[in-house]
Amino acid sequence: MTTETKKYNKWIIVLSIAIPLVVAILFGVKIDAKLPVFLPPIYATINATTSILLIAAVWAVKNKKVKLHEKLMKTAIVFSALFLVLYVAYHMTSNSTKFGGEGSLKTVYFIILISHILLSIVVIPFVLITYVRAITNNIELHKKIAKFTFPLWLYVAISGVLVYILISPYY
Numbered sequence: 001m002t003t004e005t006k007k008y009n010k011w012i013i014v015l016s017i018a019i020p021l022v023v024a025i026l027f028g029v030k031i032d033a034k035l036p037v038f039l040p041p042i043y044a045t046i047n048a049t050t051s052i053l054l055i056a057a058v059w060a061v062k063n064k065k066v067k068l069h070e071k072l073m074k075t076a077i078v079f080s081a082l083f084l085v086l087y088v089a090y091h092m093t094s095n096s097t098k099f100g101g102e103g104s105l106k107t108v109y110f111i112i113l114i115s116h117i118l119l120s121i122v123v124i125p126f127v128l129i130t131y132v133r134a135i136t137n138n139i140e141l142h143k144k145i146a147k148f149t150f151p152l153w154l155y156v157a158i159s160g161v162l163v164y165i166l167i168s169p170y171y
Contacts, residue, residue: 008132016125023088031092039090040171044164046083050076051157058150070134076153077131083160100170109166116159123152 057072099109126149133142 002136005132005136005138008136012125012128012132015128019084019124020121023084026088027091029092033093035089035093038171039086040164040168043083043086043090044161046079046086047157047160047164050079050083051154051161053079054150054154054157073131073134077127080127080153080157097167097170099167101166105166109163112159112162112166116156116163119152119159120156123149123156126152 053072053076057069057076060066060072061069099106099113101109126145130142130145130149133139133145
């Protein structure tokens with residue numbers, strides 16, 4: 001393992017712990033401010049766009065368009081970070097919306113929501129490790145972990161959209 005890789009690994013550990021902790025802490029902070037826009041449809045659109053970027057990136061790399069793959073993946077990372085910032089901003093300035101559905105729909109909603117939340121935490125180190133392996137040109141190890149990262153990240157992006165669709169009637 002190179003010194004550069006060790007340095008990145010330290011950052012991966014720090015960010016994989018810090019991001020969920022900071023989000024959890026900020027969830028408890030309420031700011032008395034009115035946002036100029038209603039954020040949930042915006043960050044749901046960002047999640048949808050992220051899923052399209054991820055699928056396009058896999059298509060690009062399978063078709064030997066490595067530079068396009070790289071650009072799409074960097075854009076997906078930026079979109080995911082933007083989602084997170086907007087999501088936290090919304091929850092710091094607004095009360096959480098309660099799901100109003102009943103029966104099996106309520107069960108489906110909570111299964112999707114809980115799996116989305118848990119996997120959004122799990123996916124952080126996977127994305128970071130996959131990215132570091134790419135930028136350090138460790139392509140074989142990059143490919144190996146990307147096979148796990150891609151479906152996890154895609155699930156998180158798509159399930160975020162589903163959560164929004166299911167809760168949107170109750171805003």
